[in-house]
Amino acid sequence: MDNTNQRKALVNGEVGLFIRGLIIGKVLTIMVIGGLLWWLLKSNFLTRNSINSSSQNINSLSTTVSTFQTVTNVPNASFNYGGSTAWASIRQLVDSQIQSDRPELQLRYVNPVNGSPGSSSGIRMLLDGKLDFAQSSRPLTDEEQAIAKERGFTLKERQVGRDGIAVVVNPSLNVPGLTVDQLQQIYLGKITNWNQVGGTNLAITPLSQRPKDADTVIFPSNSNLKGQAFGSNVQYVYSTTEAVRQLSKTPGSVYYASARSVLPQCSVKALPLGSTSGKFITPYRKPQVSPEQCLHQRNQLNTQAIKDGSYPMIANLFVIIKQNKGREQQIGNAYANLLLTDQGQKAIRQAGFVEVR
Known part of the structure; x- marks a missing residue:
């Protein structure tokens, strides 16, 4: 048991x-x-937190807005500048904002003593030491770069905006449009009557600034027509304002200039342009404002056609900077940097141009 x-x-x-x-x-x-x-x-x-944190940092960076206040190396001094008349609305709107936000920087616009104001005269004054930087609505030429090199420095162009080149005529003229080649042939004196381009039997009176003072160009530097002399029938004017006055008095006259400068004018009519006949693009937003409506509503730049390149004559806006490692180079770079901020690009758009970023 x-x-x-x-x-x-x-x-x-x-x-x-x-x-x-x-x-x-x-x-x-x-x-x-x-x-x-x-x-x-x-x-x-931890991985999710790290990803979320990185995403938040990226989003924070992407939403950071650059302003006139965020630009560094802005000199505390007074500077002379000048050049393109197409920049008039930028000087009025954008530059006044810059000087309000950055009072240490004082800008003084200087007109040429001889000749009319424009891109060419402004660059010439920069070369001669009469300006600290220049505003241009065309690229630099080989000749301008050669002169700078002879004088011991170089010139740099920094693009800050876009414009179109508009062709304007008397409102009574009935023409469907022009190709770029037809416009060039008019100024070379090869096309002399509007009936050669689909208009009535009326002599063409081309108006232009003198090439040495020109604000915009219709013979690009890469064109076979570069350096060609205008026809003997071209009449030279001091400024766009003078040209607009003559256009309103002369039925057969024609003029080309910054689209932003001439589209709001009530006494002229802008023509559609095309690279080829039958494919005309308007420099203005449709519908076109008639002279009768113009006092209450102005034509606006066709920004979409400028952006996508369908409009055949574009004028890029450049700050021309003297590369001499001196005060001129400092202010030129600072001014371009100010215009390329988010605030500057928005102001350029408000001034009637197309931004570049």
Whole structure:
């Protein structure tokens, strides 16, 4: 009997040990699995937080708006500048904002003593040391770069906006449009009557600034017509204002200039232009405002056609900077940097031009 009880006690003890072993094993297994799950969840959580943090930082950077106040290396001094008449609305709106936000910078517009104001005369004055930087609505020429090199420095152009070149005529003239080639042939004296381009039998009177003072050009530097002399029938004017006056008096006259400058004028009509006949694009947003409506509503620049390049005559707006490691280079770069901020580009758009960024 005692032996039987001992055997039962031994068996029960072994069973108890076995059960305790199973329980301990399960607990250890659960602890290992739980630890592994905790590690995985923690890693995933930290990764998500890192991604979210990076995303927030990127979003924060992408929404940062550059302003006139954020531009560095703006000199504390007074500077002379000048050049393109197409920039008139920029000088009126944008430059006044710059001087309000950065009062340490004072800008003084200077007209040429001889000749009419424009891109060419402004660059010439910069070369001669009469300006600290220039505003231009055309690229630099090889000749201008050569003169700069002779004088011990170079010139740099920094684009800050876009405009179109508009061709304007007397409102009474009935012409469907012109190709770029036809316009060039008119100024070379090869096309002399409007009936040669689909108009009435009326002599053409081309108006232009003198090439040495020109604000915009219709013979690009990469054109075969570069350097060609205008026809003898071209009449030269001092400014766009003078040209507009003559256009209103002379039915057969024609003039080309900054679209932003001439489109709002009530006494002239802008012609559609095309690279080829029959594919004319208007420099203004349709519908065209009639002279009768013009006092209350002005024609606006066709910004979409300028942006996508479908309008065939574009005028890029450049800050021309003297590369001489001196005060002129510092102010030229600072002025371009101001115009290329988000605030500057918005102001250029408000001034009626197309931004570049």
